[in-house]
Each structure stands twice: as structure tokens, then as C-alpha cells.
Amino acid sequence: MDPQPATGGGWDNLGDEDFPADLLDDERWKDLKCKGQNLVTAMHSSNFDAAKLYKPIRPTAESPWDDSGALATWDWRLNTDSDDLYANFLDHEVEHNGEEWGGYGLEAPLNELGLPLHTGNDPKTDIKIVYLNHFDVDGAPMDQQTYNVGGKTHRATGGHYKFGIETSTGAMFSLLLLAPAEAAKDCKPQIPKEDLPELQRASDLAWLSWAHFAEPKSHLKYFFNIAITNEDTQKAIRTVLKNTDTAYGPWPGVTFNTNTDEGKVLLGTPNGRGHGYFLAQHKTALGNNMYISKIQVFHGATAPFIPNMVLHIEREQPPTKRRALRKDRARL
Template identity: 35%
Template sequence: MFSRSQSFRGQTTTLYDAHSTFQVLAKRNLNEPRPKVAFWDDDTASAEDWKTYKAKGGALMCGLEGSDQAAGRLIGDTRQPPSAASKFNGDLQTELQDWYWRRVDPATYSCSFSQHWQFPRAMESLGLSGTSKAQGGDNECFRTEHWDPERRDGNGNQIPVVNQWYTVSGYSKQYRATKAHYEFGVDTKGGAIYGIFLEAPQASAKRLWGKVPIKNELPELRAFSDVIWGYWNRNNPDIKNIRYFFMVGISNDLTNQLIASSLVNKKTELTEWPGIEFSTATDEGHALLGSPNGTAFAYFLMQHKAQLGQKTITKITVFRPENDDELEFVDASLVFHVEDGPEPPPDDGAMADTDTENAHVVRKSATTNFDKKNVVQVHEVYM
């Protein structure tokens, strides 16, 4: 189930830049074959990666369960008082257009979660529709790409993406298209969002431009968490009704390694629904939440506390499609379970300064252990 191919190393794991989320997300394109994935002994996460993403997930849980001010302090927000709130709100139709995102048709099968993705029992168990609106279901799929496929030169020829530049009102510079893409499903009735085919501007620009992009070369509106917020916020009578986040058919090497380590730690293997559950109070739950395929969902909730209320992710389910394929030929999927969280404790400013020399942030929080002794939890997130 887990790929032997090279994993992504040396990734930035700081929570300081919400817009770096999903820099190394699943990058399977529509025209690429489904990868063969197998569970090999060396497919678990390295000790360094496990420590990094476990710490990141723990810090994200602090942000989810803390106040907006505490979450803002956690991600290094410079506003006074600090806030985790995203600058991108509303349905974002104008903002997405301004930042050169263009709607294109998604794959015809993207919203067929019961049949194509083979999750019928999962859909039924969670009370969700397994089909698209076009087929009488509740799911609507979208695809947005960071370039304009309809842009033509004077002779009517399509302008290649590498030659596409754009400007944004209020900004003095020109920006270059990245051909990033996000394809995802939204079920406002059932309360679910599905990540399907994803490649963020950071990753696509690096591939297209042949160099690591500088942050200010990228669109300000680039985080998957912001993009899906805009679509979730459209024609939705109850935006607080978010119950599940899915990441479908994961092909990201690092996330698969973190999944493998979590399963090994629990002495189990990838199974069909009901799959394997990991509480976000555990190391495994933290690692999966902090993974490249989990972070954006935490940001979605953390950056919209004012609109959604105090939401948290209580557990993560790992599962495989419901078919007879051999384990080495299937991809794992993740479900992040959302619930109303407890009221956050009073903000006490319990955040140490950023250690810029050693490049990490420390967040301390008081709690009580099973012996009813007061202890201090420390979440260190390395940049």
C-alpha cells in the first residue's frame, strides 16, 4: 500500500505560513496512471519525519482547541492582538478571479465516491451521499487551475502556461501562472469536503519554472484551505455543518509513510471500512493531522472560528477501497472527523518567543495528567 519511491525531505514544518500548506500534496494528475503502492519494510516514516509531523499535528490541535488569539499567536501572526483568521473570506469568486484561478471541468467520476472510488459502506455508515448532484446525489465537484486555458495570442493560438503573466489590482508587480490545480468535492447537505487531485502553486511552480519559487512570486491566494473555504461558503445555508474532511486516494509519499508508521505502531494493517481509527489525542493522530494531507483541514477550521464556531478534529480514519485488489495496488484514504470543540481556556499568552536561531516555535500549555498532577505540555514545531 505504500510507495517505495523517494519521499519528500527537508520540508518546512513551521506553522508560521498558512499559505505554505499543501506544498507537497498528492500530485497525481488526471492523465497519470494510478501509482502502484506497496507496504515495504522501509516505507515507514523516518524518526526525524515522525518527530516533525507529530509535533506539527500537536501544535495544530492546540490551535484548534485554543482561542482565535492563541491560534494566531501559534502561527506567528503579527496583528495586535494576534489572530488566526484568514484574510480571505466570503465566497472568494472575485478574489479567485483576481489571483488568476480559473474554473475548469472536473473529471466526470470525481464525485462518484460509492462507485468509482469504491467507498459505498463508508458513505452509508457516515450518512453521506455517494453520488454527484448530476446523478441525484448531494456531491458537487470542482476544479480550479492557476492559468487561463482560454487565453489566446493574436493568431488564435493558446498561450502556453509558461508565457502567461497577470497583474492584480493594488499590486505593482506582474505574477506568473503556475498551473497549480485543486480538484475537490463539496457536500453542503451532508457536511463533507473531499480532496481529490491537488497540486499547490509552490509545487507546480517548482516543476514548471525549474526552480524553487520565492514566496512573493506566488499568488497570495494559494492555500487549499482558503480555496475550499470560498466554495464551501457558496449557496450553503449552514456553513457550520462541517462534519468530515476526506483525502481520497493518497499518493503523497510522506503521508503514506506516516500512515504506515501509524499502522505499524497499532500492530494492524490497511483495511476496508470501518478502517482503522486514530484519536487526535495520540501520537499517531497528531502525525496524520500534521501530514501534508492533513494540515489544510486544520487550517480551514482554525482560520474561520468566527464563522464556524469552535470546531476540532477528534479522530482520523485510515481505510482502503472496498474491492478485491491486492494490498500493493490500492491507495489509502483518510477521513478527518469534525466535532464542536469545548470552549477555549482564557488566553494567557502562554507562548514562548520564536527561537529564530534554532528555527522553531515552542507552545506551552498547562494540563492535568491521569495522576491528577499539574503538568506542562510543550509543543515544539521546527521550521
């Protein structure tokens, strides 16, 4: 029988609730729904029309970040630690480097969607882990680390992103997301907003990671958000489940189309909107409009039963050319 906590929530090893039953208030619901609706519109629009949704309006919705050389410029470093480049997606513990690693409990979704179960170096056959740090793990204490861009000195923030990439079926996994803006709050002294790296958003780092390995870049079917701990996203999940009178459970969980209010709210969450930007800001490289059609919410088969989301990606089909109907004219 699939494990399902009596509370419907998730609990960590200390007995503390990991997925509280708090809900969004009405104002935050409307805000996330608006963000989600704008992303739905942007994904289905031209670059020119999508750019009108930005404040201030831009000449194009295209992201300026399409060169992986920008990673080094803005002090993003590839983590090479073998532990950091590992993840256990199975429903049981696995020994790695002499230690037992708990599993995410994702065997059911990975098997059903035709994805590999293990990490490895080849994204065509395995889930390739890419871990980017905004600091030098072997350098000076982080608060003392600096880098220079265009004659201006910036400080390392401690931000980091851990992605999984699989290019045969086409899936990208978000495993750890700590944006520089959030990490900078713990730096001493704090780093002001104007000193943060220009290259900092998860959607841009995810794109550069994906584009490095994927060919064609448009061969992408799924975004996975694994073990979601963001408070806003957790509240959104609780609220959409309550509003639809559906239970929180294991795969396949509950599916919300993005043409519904609930789907738009999930897309507008911190764990959803980066994926919308990923598609809306790279239309040229993707070859055509691609969009998120639905979002599945579920927990893994292992404790602490923290929520996951799978966002399904589809390609917009070009309009069918219709032949003009012509009436045969009788000859006199």
C-alpha cells in the same frame, strides 16, 4: 470478500507499488507530531491564543481570505470541463461521456455516513465538484500566461485543486491537490517563491469553495482525503499502523483519536494539516471552536487500494454554568 493485497499495499495497473512500505524516520515523526499538536491546540484555543502559535506571532489566527472575489484577483479559474467535474465514488466502473471510469470504491463509508454516492450540480443532494485551476486552460501556453495584481506581474503556476462538497450531511472531499508552490517547480523558468500567488493554500481555496455553498457554514462533519499519494502522508500512515500493530484494510479501517501521538502525526501530515487550518482560521464564521476529533485510515474497495482518510469534526461545547452551592443558614 473485500479485496486486500497480500502485501497490504496498493498497486497500480502497471504493477508498480503505489503505497510502498517506507516508514517515517524519528526526526520526521517528531516534526509531524509537533505540527499536529499545534493544530489541536489552535482548534481548541481562542483566535488570540491560536495566533501565538504562528511564527512570527500574528494578531489573530483568522485567515484574511473570506471574499470569493479574491479567486479572480489571483487568477484562480473555475474549470467547466464535464470530465473534470466528475468523479466515480462507486465500487465498479461507470460509463461517463462514452468512457469507462474506475471507481474510488467508497460505497461503504458513504452509505454508513449518510452521504450521496454520485456527483451532481446540487450539493444538497449530490457531491458537487469544484475544480479550480491556476491557469487558463483555453489560453496561451501556460509558461506564457501572466496576470497583474497591484501593478505587479505574476505568472500562472499550473496549480489546481479539485474538491467535492456535500452540504446536507456536511462533508468536504479533497480529490486532487497540486499547490502552486509545487506546480511552479515544473514551470520554465521556475517561478520564485516571492512571485507565487498570495492566495495559494489548499485550506484557503477549500474554505472559499465551502463557504460559497454551505449555509450555515458550520454544518460540517467530515473531511475526506481520497486516494492519497503524498509520500510523507503515506509514510505516516505506514508508521502509525506499524506502531499500533494494526492492519491496513477496507472501511472502517483503523481509527486514531487526535489526542494520541498517532492521531497528531496524521493531522500534521500534508493531507491532514490543511483541514486543521480550515477550522482554526475561521472560528468567527464557524460560530465556535470546531475541531478534528479522530481520523480513520482505510483503502477503497477497488484497486489500486491507495489510502484514504476521513477526518471527523466536532463542535466544542461551551462550559456548563454551575450554580454556586449555598448552605442554608439556620435562623436563630
